[in-house]
Amino acid sequence: MLAVALALTGCSRAATSGTTPASPPSVSATSATSGTTPASPPSVSGAATTAQATAEGSATDAGTLDGISHDLDSADSANAQTDADQHSADQATATSDG
Amino acid sequence: MKRIATMAAVGTAVCALSLATSLPAFAAGTPTVDAHSTLAQIQAAASTATSDRITSLKTAIGKLDTNTSLASGDRATVLARFNADVTAMGSVESKIAADTTVATALSDYHDIFTGYRVYAVALPQAFEAAAGDRLTATAIPKLRSAHDKLAADLAAHPTKWTDAMKAQLNDMASKIADASGHANGLAARALAVTPAQYNANKTVITAIRTDLKTAVGDTKAAAADGHALVTALK
Numbered sequence: 615m616l617a618v619a620l621a622l623t624g625c626s627r628a629a630t631s632g633t634t635p636a637s638p639p640s641v642s643a644t645s646a647t648s649g650t651t652p653a654s655p656p657s658v659s660g661a662a663t664t665a666q667a668t669a670e671g672s673a674t675d676a677g678t679l680d681g682i683s684h685d686l687d688s689a690d691s692a693n694a695q696t697d698a699d700q701h702s703a704d705q706a707t708a709t710s711d712g
Numbered sequence: 713m714k715r716i717a718t719m720a721a722v723g724t725a726v727c728a729l730s731l732a733t734s735l736p737a738f739a740a741g742t743p744t745v746d747a748h749s750t751l752a753q754i755q756a757a758a759s760t761a762t763s764d765r766i767t768s769l770k771t772a773i774g775k776l777d778t779n780t781s782l783a784s785g786d787r788a789t790v791l792a793r794f795n796a797d798v799t800a801m802g803s804v805e806s807k808i809a810a811d812t813t814v815a816t817a818l819s820d821y822h823d824i825f826t827g828y829r830v831y832a833v834a835l836p837q838a839f840e841a842a843a844g845d846r847l848t849a850t851a852i853p854k855l856r857s858a859h860d861k862l863a864a865d866l867a868a869h870p871t872k873w874t875d876a877m878k879a880q881l882n883d884m885a886s887k888i889a890d891a892s893g894h895a896n897g898l899a900a901r902a903l904a905v906t907p908a909q910y911n912a913n914k915t916v917i918t919a920i921r922t923d924l925k926t927a928v929g930d931t932k933a934a935a936a937d938g939h940a941l942v943t944a945l946k
């Protein structure tokens with residue numbers, strides 16, 4: 615029972631702080647009754663599920679966004695150079711007497 | 713009515729003046745010659761026309777040496793063409809300088825324009841090819857990469873994505889596909905245009921230019937979609 619209380623307290627902190635826990639807190643009947651630590655975290659249930667869904671919903675990490683932004687910046691740069699190429703082509707055509 | 717006509721005439725004159733003043737000096741300074749011109753006048757006009765083209769081609773060669781847009785094969789094609797045109801302009805100028813009749817000189821003079829189309833074909837097609845290569849080699853692949861990462865984020869975090877964001881991602885995909893459709897093969901099409909084709913149909917370049925502008929517009933729109941989605945996800 616003490617194990618369950620401690621585990622739920624940990625979940626509550628994760629949920630209210632809005633941060634993603636380094637590893638999902640484990641809450642299960644198995645751990646409560648046996649008192650052993652599972653080798654791999656079992657699935658979270660109840661209030662803990664809500665906390666995890668919230669964390670996932672806001673979990674577009676900075677690295678991913680940076681990667682996307684980098685791609686977009688490269689595309690912007692390419693487009694700017696394409697504009698310059700178009701301008702050079704336009705200049706030649708505009709001055710054309712053949 | 714007369715006043716309107718007068719204003720229109722003034723407006724046209726102003727526009728014509730604006731256009732004329734926006735053109736480089738060589739265009740305005742190229743002497744016009746015809747069958748009534750003297751041999752000396754034709755030779756002088758030919759000297760101006762060929763030296764203008766040689767200068768423009770050499771400037772373009774300098775630009776393309778540092779232009780990272782062009783694929784290596786296209787760069788080789790363009791530089792070979794430019795260098796050949798530089799040599800040809802020198803040869804034509806020398807030939808006209810040695811011509812002894814107005815008829816021959818005039819025929820050779822016209823060849824400066826119709827035989828090479830330096831300004832109408834050679835120079836624009838090189839930069840159109842560079843733009844096309846830049847789109848297909850860099851802009852579109854980078855946009856696809858950004859789109860795929862955004863799509864992966866949508867799959868991983870669906871609750872984070874509103875319907876408007878999903879629609880914007882679809883628009884991004886649509887714009888990328890459209891850009892790709894217009895840009896694929898554009899460089900090859902541009903470089904395939906010959907002076908003879910242009911002489912027969914002056915719109916041959918126009919269609920390529922239209923596709924290029926559409927592709928550029930699409931890639932810019934797709935990039936704008938991507939930037940907006942990144943902002944929404946932050």
